[in-house]
Amino acid sequence: MPYVNVKITREDVTPDQKAEIIAGVTDLLARVLAKDPAATFVVIDEVALEDWGVGGLPVHEYRRRRSTT
Amino acid sequence: MPYVNVKITREDVTPDQKAEIIAGVTDLLARVLAKDPAATFVVIDEVALEDWGVGGLPVHEYRRRRSTT
Amino acid sequence: MPYVNVKITREDVTPDQKAEIIAGVTDLLARVLAKDPAATFVVIDEVALEDWGVGGLPVHEYRRRRSTT
Amino acid sequence: MPYVNVKITREDVTPDQKAEIIAGVTDLLARVLAKDPAATFVVIDEVALEDWGVGGLPVHEYRRRRSTT
Amino acid sequence: MPYVNVKITREDVTPDQKAEIIAGVTDLLARVLAKDPAATFVVIDEVALEDWGVGGLPVHEYRRRRSTT
Amino acid sequence: MPYVNVKITREDVTPDQKAEIIAGVTDLLARVLAKDPAATFVVIDEVALEDWGVGGLPVHEYRRRRSTT
Known part of the structure; x- marks a missing residue:
């Protein structure tokens, strides 16, 4: 009886993707x-x-810096 | 000093039930x-x-299939 | 279908207490x-x-200090 | 950057199965x-x-009762 | 590769405080x-x-009782 | 009343480091x-x-491959 917790960033994940x-x-x-x-x-x-x-x-700042370097 | 985490589906749980x-x-x-x-x-x-x-x-789909079989 | 996680300090908790x-x-x-x-x-x-x-x-140190003050 | 936590009962899971x-x-x-x-x-x-x-x-007790009924 | 989860009550925490x-x-x-x-x-x-x-x-009730005693 | 969970790999972390x-x-x-x-x-x-x-x-395999490439 496994329990699995999936943590992802909130970025337009659809119900279909969640179901998948x-x-x-x-x-x-x-x-x-x-x-x-x-x-x-x-x-x-x-x-x-x-x-x-x-x-x-924070992720958005992390990405911004990486994309500009 | 226990820490307890209760995860339940979001289905009209009232503040009183949470307090209980x-x-x-x-x-x-x-x-x-x-x-x-x-x-x-x-x-x-x-x-x-x-x-x-x-x-x-997903829970709603799981319930729907169980109720129709 | 709730999932509950109980975190407690390891201090001689018996299987019977866990079952309770x-x-x-x-x-x-x-x-x-x-x-x-x-x-x-x-x-x-x-x-x-x-x-x-x-x-x-850490808990043991926390308790020690509280018991001596 | 997902974080996934998989909780399973401890029952002779091998390192290869974990890797899988x-x-x-x-x-x-x-x-x-x-x-x-x-x-x-x-x-x-x-x-x-x-x-x-x-x-x-507890799981072992739960299984025992189910197997004897 | 640590993973740290910080749980706090929702009380006007700003994005800057989270970044800190x-x-x-x-x-x-x-x-x-x-x-x-x-x-x-x-x-x-x-x-x-x-x-x-x-x-x-619940926290709000806990605080209310403590402040009135 | 925050609750913080720190998950790290088990690699000779000392009690002093944990206290820190x-x-x-x-x-x-x-x-x-x-x-x-x-x-x-x-x-x-x-x-x-x-x-x-x-x-x-698994981390050990991940590190091994990175160190040999």
Whole structure:
């Protein structure tokens, strides 16, 4: 009975893409570890760009600097 | 000093129900493990139906298929 | 289909106490929100004292200072 | 830059199976959302059976009752 | 490649304060553990007051009672 | 009352380094957001190298390939 939490930045992810991620993760755990899909939970968190940091900067600022260098 | 995270689907949960969950979890840990309520944090996350998957499907789709079979 | 994560310090918690916490949290969510116990996951994490900080100190140090003042 | 946390029960999962899960989740996010694998973290937590509850019972007890009914 | 999740109550935290937290955590891990900032993720979650419990009460109620006693 | 979770790979991190991280994160939140240290929890998780993936590979394999190219 796996529990999987997927955190991604909030950037126009569609319901169809979310469904694809849910299906893909569930299939993977069924295939590799024989986990029962009916007992596999997948929770997706979309995180606002200002709430996600990398390189010591919020993501949008991090990207801006990288694109201008 | 416990930290408890409760993830549930977002489906019209009222502030009173949340307060009941917070009180119930805190009481439980005080009773079973003698944890100090003042040092017990409970964080509730409501997750949109499209962001929660089970059986390889988003919850709403999972329920729809189960109800029609 | 709730998912609950309970983090507590690792201090001689017995399997019976863990079972009591699992039962208590599951009952609470069934009572307050009518959640199906069969679709309720509870995961307990025991955290070593040196890995848990409060008041800017590891727990054991925090307790030591409080008990001597 | 996704972060994925996979929680499974601790039951003789091999390093090869873990590597397969890491590869599978990373490929999925690259394919569906064009996420850069080099910026995709996957963290696997194996949880002891006595620390995972379902149906209001620790997993081993839950399975035992289901197999005898 | 650390992953840090900061959960705080939602109370008028500004983007600048979030940026300061992201920078501060990343610098700390670089300084203490020589972690590469480019491989350090910091995710901030702001939690509504009704979803955060302490002392067995939602935060706003907890504060109200403390201020009146 | 912040809750901070720091996940790092398990690589000879000392108790002193952990104490420094706990102190640093707590100070940061007190300075930037005026959070009370006594109500700030910091939980450190050390993750085995085989349980942490990046670039679609377990960390040790990821590093090995990068160092040989």
